[in-house]
Amino acid sequence: MHNIFGLLRRSGLRDWGICSFEQVRGSLLDCRAKSRIPENARSVLMTVFPYFTPCGVHNISRYAIPPDYHTAAGEYLDRACGLLREAFPEQEFVWFADNSPIPEVRAAALAGLGCVGLNGLLITPEYGSWVFLGEIVTSLDLPVSGDGIKPCIRCGKCRESCPGGAISADGIETDRCLSHISQKKRDLSPWECDLIRKGGSAWGCDICQEVCPMNRAAAETYLPEFRTGLFPIIRPGQSESLENRAFHWRGPKVIERNLHLLNNDS
Structure with a gap:
């Protein structure tokens, strides 16, 4: 186990965990990438890419402030696979x-990398x-490195602060989630337009993370790709x-629409 983690850290990523493929087999996501899973899959090596940097005032979600993470993530993971x-x-x-195709939050929690918040996100120590x-x-x-999925402290602050009321004990109602709504291409309803204005973000939403007490002492990223x-x-x-940027895949019209809403232009 230690030899594997030492090898993986040579890729430049510090935090790794392992769950068995059997633990996630029954909850695989139905996507095109599913065909790439090895036929004889046995284990899932999970890792995290921290991206938090203090940035002062911002009008987009923190994850979209640095350059698109997909490029950097692919380079690190490709390097790890090579090793x-x-x-x-x-x-x-x-x-x-x-x-x-891997249910990533579930797999990461099973691998011992963190607990699962009411907002459905992985919360790392x-x-x-x-x-x-x-x-x-x-x-x-x-061997599996975690000992089961653990919940967050369940203080309820994310649920209380969610501008769309999307968070409940039963999960996330995506049609009420500001992050989801801000990425829609179709015409928005008056309620959805008001929600974007209320949330103050042209792309995504961080409110449930900003109010989370488990995020108060979050360390800054050590990855240079997310610091510049x-x-x-x-x-x-x-x-x-x-x-x-992480929002570019959606095309400029979506974020421009949201910017105009924030400026009360429509």
Whole structure:
């Protein structure tokens, strides 16, 4: 176990955990990437990419302030797979990040990387919930590093503060989640427009994370990719030129619409 973690940390990522593939097999997500899972999958190596940096005033979600994390995550995970293939040439290693069939929060919690908040996010001891998740599915049979899924402290602050009332004991009602609504392409209802104005964010929403007491002492990221090139304030007309941001995949019209709503232009 220690040898595996030492090898993985040579990729540049400090935090890793392991769950068995059997623990997540029954809850795999139905996506195109599912076909890439090794037929003889045995273990899932989970990791976190912390992204928190103090940035003062911002009008987009913190995860979208640094350059698009998909590029950096892919480079780190690809490097980790290369190290593993050198050490275990007979085994298969396939990485995923975001576009993944693995239920990432569940897998990370099972791997002992953190607990699960009422808002459905993984909360890590060091970085709070300000993390991206990634994983490597392998045919290598490894011992599990966690001891079951643990809940957060259940203080209820995220539920009380959610502007759309999306959080309940039963889970997240995505149609009321500001982050989800801010990314919609279709025309928004008057209620949804008012919610964006109320939330004050042109992309995403961090309110449930900002009020979480388990995030108060969150450490800043150690990853250089998320410490430079920060763009906390987006103004009308800028979004189309920011091609290396996490919101670029949605096209400029969505975030421009939201910016106009925040400026009370419509």
